Amino acid sequence: MIRSLQILVYFALYFTVFVFAAWALVDALTRPAGAFVSAGKRTKNFWLAVTGAATAVAFVAIPAPIGLGAFSFLALAAAVGGIVYLVDVRPAVRPYSGRRGRGQGGGGKSPRGGW
Structure with a gap:
């Protein structure tokens, strides 16, 4: 019983990282390359490589039967790569993406800091 619960928790954690x-x-992939440069972040290709590698490693680390269950020690690095993008880079490039957010004209602030 406890072993089954541990396997379920283990699977849930690795699947969440994926x-x-x-x-x-x-x-x-959906952000324009210029948005990364305008936001003062690294290039789009750099972040595609980081997030692509993180996704591949996270998938491989998922326990069988969905993933391979290999390289599970690298799942922490995959989590860091994905989370750094989502927490730091994504909010910085969003104003420069040319999209409207939340249906209210881009959320209120312009990329230059004014209203």
Whole structure:
């Protein structure tokens, strides 16, 4: 019983890391390259490489039967790569992406800091 619960928790944690990494990769793919430069972050290709590698490692680390269960020690690095993008880079490049957020004209602030 406890072993089954441990396996379920283990699976849930690794699957969550995979979801965050995949979300970061999809978001990086949809942002224009100029937004990264305008925000003062590294290039789009750099973040695509980081989030792509994080997604691949996170998928491989998911326990069988979905993933391979290999390289599970690298899942922490995958989590860091995805979370850094989502917490630091994504909010910085969002104003320069040319999209409207939340249906209210981009959230209120312009990229230059004014209203």
